[in-house]
Amino acid sequence: MTSASPLLSVSGLTVEFKTKRGTVIANNALSLTVDAGATLGIVGESGSGKSVLCRALLGLLPSPPAHVHAREIRFAGRDLASASAHDLRQVRGQDIAMVFQNPMSSLNPVWPIGDQIAEGLRVHRGFSRAQSRKAAIAVLKRVGIASPEIRVDDYPYQWSGGMMQRAVIAMAMVSEPKLLLADEPTTALDVTIQDQILSLLMELQRQTGMAIILVSHDMSVISETCDHVAVMYAGHIVETGRTADIFRRPAHPYTHGLLRSIPHVHGKATRLASIPGQPPDLAGLGLGCPFAERCAVASAECRERPIALAPVQGDHQTACFFPERVQELDRKRAS
Amino acid sequence: MLVLRYCLARLIHAIPVMLGVTVFVFLTIHLVPGDPIRIMMHGRIDDAQVAEIYRQLGMDRPLIVQYLDFLRHAVMGDLGTSLIQKAPVTALVLEKLWPTLMLLGLSTIFSILIAVPLALVAAFYRNRWPDHLIRLGSIFGFAMPSYWIGLLLMLCFGLWLGWFPISGLGSTPLEKLHHLTMPALTISLFLGPILIQSMRSSMLDVLTSEYIEVARAKGLSEWRILTKHVLRNALIPVITVLAVNISWLLSGAVIVEYVFGLPGLGSLLVRSVGYRDYPLIQGLSFVFAVLVVIVNLIADLSYMLVDRRVLKA
Amino acid sequence: MSETAYHPQASLTIRLFREIASWSPSLKIGSALMALIVLAALFAPWIAPFDPYEQDFNAILMPPGFPHLFGTDSLGRDIFSRVLYGARIDLVIGVVTTYVPMTYGVVLGAYAGYVGGRFDAILMRIIDVAMAFPFLVLIIVILAILGPGVQNIYISIFILAWTMYARLARAEMLVERTKDYITAAEVLGFPRWRIIFRHGLPNVINSSIVFSASDFVLNILLVSGLSFLGLGIQPPLPEWGSMIAEGRDFMRQAWWIATLPGLAIVVTGIALALIGDGLAQRLGERHHTMV
Numbered sequence: 001m002t003s004a005s006p007l008l009s010v011s012g013l014t015v016e017f018k019t020k021r022g023t024v025i026a027n028n029a030l031s032l033t034v035d036a037g038a039t040l041g042i043v044g045e046s047g048s049g050k051s052v053l054c055r056a057l058l059g060l061l062p063s064p065p066a067h068v069h070a071r072e073i074r075f076a077g078r079d080l081a082s083a084s085a086h087d088l089r090q091v092r093g094q095d096i097a098m099v100f101q102n103p104m105s106s107l108n109p110v111w112p113i114g115d116q117i118a119e120g121l122r123v124h125r126g127f128s129r130a131q132s133r134k135a136a137i138a139v140l141k142r143v144g145i146a147s148p149e150i151r152v153d154d155y156p157y158q159w160s161g162g163m164m165q166r167a168v169i170a171m172a173m174v175s176e177p178k179l180l181l182a183d184e185p186t187t188a189l190d191v192t193i194q195d196q197i198l199s200l201l202m203e204l205q206r207q208t209g210m211a212i213i214l215v216s217h218d219m220s221v222i223s224e225t226c227d228h229v230a231v232m233y234a235g236h237i238v239e240t241g242r243t244a245d246i247f248r249r250p251a252h253p254y255t256h257g258l259l260r261s262i263p264h265v266h267g268k269a270t271r272l273a274s275i276p277g278q279p280p281d282l283a284g285l286g287l288g289c290p291f292a293e294r295c296a297v298a299s300a301e302c303r304e305r306p307i308a309l310a311p312v313q314g315d316h317q318t319a320c321f322f323p324e325r326v327q328e329l330d331r332k333r334a335s
Numbered sequence: 336m337l338v339l340r341y342c343l344a345r346l347i348h349a350i351p352v353m354l355g356v357t358v359f360v361f362l363t364i365h366l367v368p369g370d371p372i373r374i375m376m377h378g379r380i381d382d383a384q385v386a387e388i389y390r391q392l393g394m395d396r397p398l399i400v401q402y403l404d405f406l407r408h409a410v411m412g413d414l415g416t417s418l419i420q421k422a423p424v425t426a427l428v429l430e431k432l433w434p435t436l437m438l439l440g441l442s443t444i445f446s447i448l449i450a451v452p453l454a455l456v457a458a459f460y461r462n463r464w465p466d467h468l469i470r471l472g473s474i475f476g477f478a479m480p481s482y483w484i485g486l487l488l489m490l491c492f493g494l495w496l497g498w499f500p501i502s503g504l505g506s507t508p509l510e511k512l513h514h515l516t517m518p519a520l521t522i523s524l525f526l527g528p529i530l531i532q533s534m535r536s537s538m539l540d541v542l543t544s545e546y547i548e549v550a551r552a553k554g555l556s557e558w559r560i561l562t563k564h565v566l567r568n569a570l571i572p573v574i575t576v577l578a579v580n581i582s583w584l585l586s587g588a589v590i591v592e593y594v595f596g597l598p599g600l601g602s603l604l605v606r607s608v609g610y611r612d613y614p615l616i617q618g619l620s621f622v623f624a625v626l627v628v629i630v631n632l633i634a635d636l637s638y639m640l641v642d643r644r645v646l647k648a
Numbered sequence: 649m650s651e652t653a654y655h656p657q658a659s660l661t662i663r664l665f666r667e668i669a670s671w672s673p674s675l676k677i678g679s680a681l682m683a684l685i686v687l688a689a690l691f692a693p694w695i696a697p698f699d700p701y702e703q704d705f706n707a708i709l710m711p712p713g714f715p716h717l718f719g720t721d722s723l724g725r726d727i728f729s730r731v732l733y734g735a736r737i738d739l740v741i742g743v744v745t746t747y748v749p750m751t752y753g754v755v756l757g758a759y760a761g762y763v764g765g766r767f768d769a770i771l772m773r774i775i776d777v778a779m780a781f782p783f784l785v786l787i788i789v790i791l792a793i794l795g796p797g798v799q800n801i802y803i804s805i806f807i808l809a810w811t812m813y814a815r816l817a818r819a820e821m822l823v824e825r826t827k828d829y830i831t832a833a834e835v836l837g838f839p840r841w842r843i844i845f846r847h848g849l850p851n852v853i854n855s856s857i858v859f860s861a862s863d864f865v866l867n868i869l870l871v872s873g874l875s876f877l878g879l880g881i882q883p884p885l886p887e888w889g890s891m892i893a894e895g896r897d898f899m900r901q902a903w904w905i906a907t908l909p910g911l912a913i914v915v916t917g918i919a920l921a922l923i924g925d926g927l928a929q930r931l932g933e934r935h936h937t938m939v
Contacts, residue, residue, distance in 0.1 A: 058552060060548060060551055060552060089554045089555075089556060090554060091554070092551070092552055092553065092554035093552065093553035093554035093555070094554060097552070097553075098549075098552040100545060100548070100549060100552075102545060105544060105545040105546060106545055106546055106549045107546055107549075108546045108550075108564055108568065109546075109568070110567055110568055110571075111564075111567075119550075119553060119555065120553045120554065120555075123553075123554070123555055123556075123559065124554060168549075171549075171553070351773065351776075351777065352776065352777050352780045352781070355773075355774075355777030355778075356777065356780075356781050356786075359777075360789055360793075363789075363790060363793050363794075364793050474917075474918055474921040474922065474925075475914070475918065477865070477917065477921060478865060478913070478914045478915075478916070478917025478918050478920075478921060479910070479913075479914050479917070480869050480872060480873060480876075480889070480892070480910060480913050480914075481869075481873070482873060482876050482889075482892065483892055483906070483907075483910035483913065483914075486892070486895075486896060486899060486906055486907075486910075487907065487910075489899065490899050490900075490903055494899065494900055581782075582779075582780075582781065582782035582783060582785075583782070584782075585782035585784075585785055586782045586783060586784035586785060589782075589784055589785060589788065590784070590873055590876075590877070593877060604785065604788055604789070604792070605788065605877055605879075607792050608788060608791050608792040608795075608796055608879055610792075611792070611793070611795075612792075613793070616789055616792045616793065619789070620785075620786075620789050623781070623782065623785050624781065627780055627781055627782070631780070
């Protein structure tokens, strides 16, 4: 986040959904940056707006009922926010690729896997059948599928969950994207497979130098893979900074709560900590901090002032007006 | 190898249906009170003559024996002899088979031509006015009795405009096509709506699947997504829908043949009512059952071509 | 979080009003249309300007106009009156052929779904065979054996039409059976029939109710079709299908004889299809409507 021209720079991204209950603000004036080769983690509960963010970046949200506006979405020098549908389509799958949560439903059941992987090359780069097949075999090998020459003609139902996620990653990697969006790529998989997939992603990043935005609700996944983190709550980014900084000294009560709720294997067995209360209804948000209801150190001002990210130290930014109170939470716990 | 096993399994599955129908018809014929022979002869016959005729026709043997005998002959192509027309049933049926088959074929083609594009539009514009309009049209088409629509088409395009002939089959293939157009159109106006709604629903299922979103994320155009991904997946239920609704096709064919005076199996069936020509009836139901079974087999086999998953099951 | 206040139940009329107000447009329009048709049928003796059987040889083959709103047929009978009285016949046919088989169909299906085993297996086989074969063809075959006539049509429908309902009810019962309230009843030691019929049945009839709307249309089309073929209701009864058959010979000079009764069938069919649609939405889950 310190280099002169980041690969991706988002400024003022707002996504609203008009529903019968009212307008749901899924993303509220978000701003973030990602450098080339870096890994940004986006962490938050379900409903925090993190998946919507990914889709908004790629323009995948259907336009009614979603309304997307951004001051700027600058990617590799182009503004995606004002790009035409045609240009946006060129970017997708080529420069920015996406991996979804559920590998089982990400693959078309009646197409052979090789064809699905190679489709992007045939459509965007005019590869022939033979060329794209070779490329598909190569990328399958890269993601660790054994005997790729044979397996390239398999159908999804013949593969396990972990293998399918590798295939989905292969599908994303085949055009050597500059940025990979991974929306909960390991959530639907077994713990052991999770590990393998994450290592695979890191290895691929090392090889290609691509940037990754990794969305997860699991702090431990983020901590293992990302150098920077953005914490989302109720459609806002409430804290952002280097992973190490945030873990060591969280500057937002919500982040603090998230970190506390990771169960510890070592040390005395204590009660499982959780954040009391429920995430708010995104259609009925008032003006102040959306976390105020559940916050142990909130004051009257928190409920009235609209929040915005402000620096704490260097890269580290928080939307909390009283980040110093976060230490109080530790003391409160201890007592 | 897997393919062969699948085919055999489907075939075995189809046999009970055929048997079931023939058993049902057989039982109904033989268990109905009243004496067919006597009725045919209008009572002008005495007991001894009746017994003799029964013995000649082999109808004095136990039911099971008669049934197995019928089956044995049927699979060899002998469906008995018509009581009224004094001719082999098989011959009678075969000469009426082709017009019916042609009608069925043409109706299927028309129905698909009408239904697939409309279903695509309805799914694509889900819940907006084209969808509602198509649905309204479907309800209309469904509620219209086929014989009524047939008559109206005859009136409009046959009598008033004179574009199409209003009865019979014609001799040359082109003439036959000409004669069959209105009847086939009539049937497809009834079958079409049913197909449209089923297809629309399966297309919607596919359109909202995650792999379609994945395809968009790959940067494919909506058109390519629709034709290469959606259609292929949505086609599978289309084949089922067609096969399941073969009954409607056949039912429609019966009525339409009568309305348009086509010399097919349907009109043969209708005209056999009241004459108590049992061998003919038995033979006809056998043929219809075979038709249904064959169509379902074709459907199962085409399934296999479109969706490899069925081989696993 | 929120308090649970005490809400006394609103009066029946208000609840009824609210229920109807919440209906989708198709349900509202369909029900209104159907209500009109039913009323027309009920009050036919008072609304019909002429006696449907009265022949008037001075007024044969007259086109629609006054005083014969729909014109007259070859025997000088007023078609409008005949259509009105025909509504009585066709609606009754619809009700009987749809709801009678529905009762025992649902019962059989629910029972099979609950108990499973041999009974279920045999029932499913029977249903598969019955449903694989064209309904109309089977009925004509039965009529060919038994002889034509309305009674035989009813008999054949009663033999065959229950299968769809049995299938639908069975499918729903298979789902319900795994639910806790059924288990609770079993634990309480209730007899099987009670569990199936008092607890299970009300929850498994939804898809059958939705389907019955389409079935109603199909049955009317079926019986009027058979009457058209001369195998069902015979003239001079003003059944819509046989009226269309009567008009067939006069298509050239008096198109209204065949056309207008058909229109009545279409309107009834549309009303029922709209109701079916609306019911499917109202009752929730995905349902089988035919169209």
